[in-house]
Each structure stands twice: as structure tokens, then as C-alpha cells.
Amino acid sequence: MSRTSESPLARWLKHGxxxxxxxxxxxxxxxxxxxxxxxxxxxxxxxxxxxxxxHWENWIVGWNTVGVCIANSIFIAVLTxxxxxxxxxxxxxxxxxxxxxxxDLLWAAILVLMLMPGVANLxxxxxLMRGLHLLNSLVGLCIVxxxxxxxxxxxxxxxxxxxxxxxxxxxxxxxxASHLQQIIHVVIPQCGxxxxxxxxxxxxxxxxxxxxxxxAIRDPEKLPLAVGLYQLQGAYVKQWGPLMAxxxxxxxxxxxxxxxxxxxxxxxxxxxxxxx
Amino acid sequence: MAxxxxxxxxxxxxxxxxxxxxxxxxxxxxxxxxxxGPSGCGKSxxxxxxxxxxxxxxxxxxxGGRCVNDVLPKERDIAMVFQNYALYPHMTVYNNMAFGLxxxxxxxxxxDTRVREAAELLEISALLNRRPxxxxxxxxxxxxxxxxxxxxxxxxxxxxxxSNLDAKLRVQMRxxxxxxxxxxxxxxxxxxxxxxxxxxxxxxxAVMKDGFLxxxxxxxxxxxxxxxxxxxxxxxxxxxxxxxxxxxxxxGTVRFRCQDLILSxxxxxxxxxxxxxxxxxxxxxxxxxxxxATLGAGADPGNIKTFHADVVEPxxxxxxxxxxxxxxxxxxxxxFDTRSSPRVNQDVQVAFxxxxxxxxxxxxxxxxxxxxxxxxxxxx
Numbered sequence: 001m002s003r004t005s006e007s008p009l010a011r012w013l014k015h016g017x018x019x020x021x022x023x024x025x026x027x028x029x030x031x032x033x034x035x036x037x038x039x040x041x042x043x044x045x046x047x048x049x050x051x052x053x054x055h056w057e058n059w060i061v062g063w064n065t066v067g068v069c070i071a072n073s074i075f076i077a078v079l080t081x082x083x084x085x086x087x088x089x090x091x092x093x094x095x096x097x098x099x100x101x102x103x104d105l106l107w108a109a110i111l112v113l114m115l116m117p118g119v120a121n122l123x124x125x126x127x128l129m130r131g132l133h134l135l136n137s138l139v140g141l142c143i144v145x146x147x148x149x150x151x152x153x154x155x156x157x158x159x160x161x162x163x164x165x166x167x168x169x170x171x172x173x174x175x176x177a178s179h180l181q182q183i184i185h186v187v188i189p190q191c192g193x194x195x196x197x198x199x200x201x202x203x204x205x206x207x208x209x210x211x212x213x214x215x216a217i218r219d220p221e222k223l224p225l226a227v228g229l230y231q232l233q234g235a236y237v238k239q240w241g242p243l244m245a246x247x248x249x250x251x252x253x254x255x256x257x258x259x260x261x262x263x264x265x266x267x268x269x270x271x272x273x274x275x276x
Numbered sequence: 277m278a279x280x281x282x283x284x285x286x287x288x289x290x291x292x293x294x295x296x297x298x299x300x301x302x303x304x305x306x307x308x309x310x311x312x313g314p315s316g317c318g319k320s321x322x323x324x325x326x327x328x329x330x331x332x333x334x335x336x337x338x339x340g341g342r343c344v345n346d347v348l349p350k351e352r353d354i355a356m357v358f359q360n361y362a363l364y365p366h367m368t369v370y371n372n373m374a375f376g377l378x379x380x381x382x383x384x385x386x387x388d389t390r391v392r393e394a395a396e397l398l399e400i401s402a403l404l405n406r407r408p409x410x411x412x413x414x415x416x417x418x419x420x421x422x423x424x425x426x427x428x429x430x431x432x433x434x435x436x437x438x439s440n441l442d443a444k445l446r447v448q449m450r451x452x453x454x455x456x457x458x459x460x461x462x463x464x465x466x467x468x469x470x471x472x473x474x475x476x477x478x479x480x481x482a483v484m485k486d487g488f489l490x491x492x493x494x495x496x497x498x499x500x501x502x503x504x505x506x507x508x509x510x511x512x513x514x515x516x517x518x519x520x521x522x523x524x525x526x527x528g529t530v531r532f533r534c535q536d537l538i539l540s541x542x543x544x545x546x547x548x549x550x551x552x553x554x555x556x557x558x559x560x561x562x563x564x565x566x567x568x569a570t571l572g573a574g575a576d577p578g579n580i581k582t583f584h585a586d587v588v589e590p591x592x593x594x595x596x597x598x599x600x601x602x603x604x605x606x607x608x609x610x611x612f613d614t615r616s617s618p619r620v621n622q623d624v625q626v627a628f629x630x631x632x633x634x635x636x637x638x639x640x641x642x643x644x645x646x647x648x649x650x651x652x653x654x655x656x
Contacts, residue, residue, distance in 0.1 A: 167362035174378030176350035189366040
């Protein structure tokens with residue numbers, strides 16, 4: 001419907017609805033921000049409205065509390081994403097281009113694993129990590145997370161590589177490209193959009209990972225953000241100001257990530273839609 | 277440049293599908309061989325075996341005297357142009373052309389020189405900074421050819437490079453490829469299903485069917501001396517007319533009879549087929565060897581027959597006439613001179629030039645006149 005034919009009332013209703021939705025989405029951030037400058041007394045008296053004086057020291061306490069956790073989460077998310085995608089691209093290249101022995105069986109197993117809930121294998125996973133001396137280690141956590149992340153990445157990337165014209169690879173072979181060079185010069189540029197999307201999804205997934213770090217990490221200085229914030233709940237007699245400051249600081253990295261990477265995410269999804 | 281030699285080359289896929297059967301032929305150094313045939317005949321598979329993209333099941337392939345059966349594609353010193361160009365969409369034209377040289381770690385200056393030389397040869401210098409999506413079909417195909425040229429390979433392989441182009445562009449690119457071959461003097465193997473491309477491009481043409489190599493000859497050799505009914509019908513447009521009948525003797529003359537149609541064979545052809553008298557055969561005659569009898573030209577009166585013009589297609593330089601004979605199975609296509617003016621649904625007196633006729637065995641479909649005519653150097 002064009003603007004000229006749309007009635008003012010309809011336009012007002014549409015915009016009003018969008019503003020209400022936006023407000024609801026941003027409400028938690030507003031609450032966190034407002035409460036982060038209060039002490040408990042101000043919070044009890046006026047929980048939603050800004051109050052004075054502003055307690056800036058809450059932010060220092062909050063940062064000291066979650067700063068290490070943020071650093072751990074960044075390390076885990078980046079390393080997990082890198083390992084996941086490196087392995088998945090290599091494996092998807094082989095599955096997509098060549099006839100692998102028992103490929104159908106392997107593929108069926110991957111599909112079954114996609115349907116299995118992660119918590120169902122927590123205990124055997126814990127025992128496995130203990131046997132491999134990967135407990136209480138950030139790198140160990142990354143390796144296990146990367147293994148789990150293979151399933152979806154492999155499934156998506158293999159389909160993309162299968163759809164690529166085989167002449168690209170044949171031409172590269174004739175030109176003298178090795179398998180690794182074909183991946184670097186042909187696969188990755190062609191699949192850049194979907195690889196970006198998978199990178200974002202894996203990063204966010206590793207960032208928000210909770211159950212596995214909860215059982216695998218013991219040392220407080222190695223805790224990632226999700227577990228650190230959870231333990232923060234019981235650490236204080238509910239100092240709401242520093243708590244909210246810590247939560248707000250925790251949300252900033254992902255907001256920044258999305259702000260800079262959303263166009264890659266959308267492009268990757270669009271490429272997937274067109275290819276599909 | 278180098279000679280390419282096939283010795284009993286076969287390709288059998290998993291499951292027992294025999295795509296290529298014992299192909300033996302030689303592509304002379306500097307020549308352009310065209311592999312032509314219908315879809316699924318094994319021509320692309322044969323080409324891919326030369327490139328190393330398909331394993332060779334039986335036989336050997338030699339490039340420049342070296343057996344390349346176990347040699348990797350990158351070490352065979354060949355370059356290939358694909359049907360769909362295979363240009364990397366994320367690279368500029370320059371980088372597409374330079375890609376192979378960069379992989380082989382050529383110095384930057386030499387890469388630049390080779391790319392610009394090839395671009396100038398193909399008249400695409402102005403396109404070097406464009407990406408493939410900004411190119412037309414013809415431009416993209418030239419870039420693909422340029423990517424092959426910069427490698428200075430021993431052998432160029434073309435896998436139906438013009439199939440994705442429109443008819444007009446195909447004609448134009450055909451001429452350019454022919455010019456390129458003349459300029460480079462390179463050994464080229466060109467695969468196509470289009471017999472017009474085959475006839476116009478190749479110094480030699482190899483016709484394949486169902487994995488078998490049927491005949492290798494110069495284009496006019498195939499056209500005038502086809503060794504089998506399939507080759508006779510595949511080469512030439514409109515295709516050769518085939519009439520199914522029997523051979524009979526009338527005194528010293530051998531005649532072909534198809535129902536009420538009787539055509540006398542000239543002495544040389546009669547001698548070649550005299551052992552087949554009484555047997556069923558196919559008589560082949562090209563449209564341009566069926567004339568309008570009213571124009572004279574010394575036709576044998578015994579070979580002038582009355583046909584009915586069903587469809588007349590005036591093409592300007594010639595007229596195609598679709599003729600219906602006196603009985604079923606006697607339909608032929610004739611290529612008349614522009615001086616003729618046949619009318620649709622009119623009876624036409626047509627003269628069969630039997631000096632140019634071909635006779636094929638009914639069972640094997642091999643030419644009964646091939647050896648006698650070709651060896652005797654008889655006129656086409």
C-alpha cells in the first residue's frame with residue numbers, strides 16, 4: 001500500500017505498534033542502566049525512575065567483578081569460533097567434493113546428533129574430559145565446544161560447497177592449486193557470506209555457553225561470563241547497583257559485535273536463501 | 277606445442293558404464309582437432325582424460341611424447357576452457373587471468389606482461405579491472421580463453437566453450453577462435469556437439485558415438501566420404517537423405533529400388549556394391565545433390581523423378597524444398613538453386629545426382645562405397 005493511499009490512522013497505529021515493541025525490547029537495558037547508578041535504598045524507594053546522586057562507584061565494582069569473566073569469554077568465543085570453522089570448512093570440502101568411504105553412514109550419524117539435546121550427554125562428556133585432562137582448562141573447553149559446533153557448520157557448509165560449480169575446482173586443479181589452495185582461493189571467498197554467519201552464530205553460542213563451563217571449570221578466575229554472572233547472584237546480599245552495572249557491562253560486547261557484523265549476518269542468510 | 281596421442285584409451289565408470297571405448301588417434305602438433313558427436317557420446321570424457329580430470333581405465337595418452345596417465349593435471353602443461361567459463365566471481369578479470377601464474381610463483385612483472393599481452397590479443401584490455409558479473413557472455417568467454425593463453429601451455433582444451441552463447445555471438449567467437457589458432461599455432465582439442473562448429477574450426481574432425489570413435493578426417497573428407505550412415509547423417513545441414521531399399525541388377529547396371537522409385541547407380545558405385553545385389557541397403561544423398569530437373573545441368577533422364585513439394589523454405593541464397601515421394605518413406609529434402617521457384621503443393625521434377633550418392637549396408641550401416649571412392653580419390 002503506498003503512502004499516499006494509507007490513512008493517517010493506519011500509519012499511526014503501525015508506527016505506534018513498532019514503538020511499543022521497541023520499548024519493550026529496550027526496557028531491560030533501561031532498567032539495568034537506571035538501577036546501576038542507585039544504591040539499595042534508592043532502588044527500594046524509586047526502582048524505575050532515575051535518582052540522584054548517581055553512584056558511579058557501582059560501575060567500578062561491577063567491572064572488577066566481571067572484567068576477568070569478559071576476558072575469558074572473549075578468549076573462549078574467539079578460539080572456539082576459529083577452531084570450529086577451520087575444521088568444519090576442511091571437512092565440508094572433503095564431504096562436498098569427494099566420495100568418502102562410509103560417507104552416508106557418517107552423514108546419518110551427524111543428522112542424528114543434531115537432534116540429540118546437549119544436556120543428554122553431559123555426564124559421559126564430563127568423564128571424557130576428565131580422562132583427557134581437559135577439565136578446568138579454557139583451551140579444553142574450546143576444543144570440546146568446537147567439536148560440538150561441527151554438526152551444524154558441517155551440514156550447512158557441505159551443501160554450499162556441493163552447489164558450487166565443479167568447474168571452479170577443476171580449473172584450480174589444472175592451474176596447479178593444491179587442496180588447501182582451492183579452499184583458500186575458491187571455497188572461502190565463495191562461501192564468505194555463510195562463513196561469516198556461522199562465525200557470528202558460533203561466537204554468540206560460545207559466549208553464552210553456560211552448562212559446560214559450569215561443570216568443567218572450577219577456578220573462579222577462569223569462569224566465563226555466563227557462569228560468572230550466575231555465581232554473582234549468590235556472592236552478594238543483592239547489591240543491586242553493582243549487580244546491574246555488571247550485567248550492563250556484560251551486554252556491551254555482544255551489542256558491539258552485532259552492530260559491526262549484522263550486515264554480514266544478513267548477507268549470509270540471504271545467500272543461503274538464494275542458494276536454497 | 278606438442279602432439280597428443282591416444283592409444284586404445286577407454287573409460288569405464290563405477291557400475292560398469294563404458295563411456296569411451298578404445299579410442300586411438302593422433303592430434304598433430306599445432307593442429308586443431310574437433311571431437312564432435314551427440315550428447316553422451318564420450319567426447320567430453322575423452323577431453324577430460326587428456327586434462328587429467330578423469331582417470332584413464334585402459335590405454336595411454338601421450339602429450340609431447342610423454343605418457344601422462346599418472347601425471348597430475350597441473351603437471352601436464354595443458355590449459356582448459358570450460359563451457360560455463362569458470363571465472364572466479366570474487367576476482368577481477370586481471371586476477372582471474374593471473375591466478376594460475378601466481379600459484380606457480382611466477383614473478384610479478386612476468387605475470388603482468390603475460391596478462392596484458394593476452395588481453396591485447398583478445399581485445400579485453402579495457403576489462404581487466406572488471407569482475408565477471410560485469411561482463412557479457414562473449415567477454416567472459418574471451419577472459420576464459422585469455423586465462424588459458426597466459427599459461428603458454430603445450431595443449432589447449434576447449435569443452436563446448438560456445439554452447440552458452442547466443443547464435444550470433446557463437447558465429448563471431450568461432451571466427452575468433454579460428455584466428456587465435458592461426459596466430460598461436462597451438463595444439464588444440466575442441467569438443468562440441470555442433471557439427472557446424474566442427475566443420476568450420478577443425479583441421480581434423482573426429483566423430484564419436486556411444487563412446488566409439490567412428491571416423492577421423494578433414495571436415496570435407498567427412499562430408500564427402502562418410503564411413504558410416506551415422507557420420508553421413510550427423511555431418512551436414514540439412515542432414516543427408518536416407519532411402520531404404522534394395523539393390524538390383526538391370527543388365528550391366530546396378531539399380532536402387534525403393535518401392536516404385538528406381539534410381540540407376542553410376543558404374544563406379546555399381547562396381548563397389550555389386551556383391552550386395554539383392555540385399556537391403558540405405559541410399560544416402562545430400563540435399564544439394566537433388567536438383568530441379570527443369571534447370572537442366574545434364575541430369576541422367578533415368579534419375580529424374582516426380583515429387584510433391586510439401587514445404588518450401590526460401591533462404592535467400594538457396595531454397596530448401598521438403599519433397600514427398602510417390603510412396604510412403606520416400607520423403608527427401610532438396611536444396612534448390614535460387615533460379616528455381618517451386619510452389620507449395622506442386623509436383624516438381626527432381627534430378628538425383630547419383631554420382632554423389634552413398635550406399636550403406638543395412639545391418640552394419642557402414643558405407644559400401646567409402647573405400648572404393650576414397651581410395652580411388654573419386655570426386656565428391
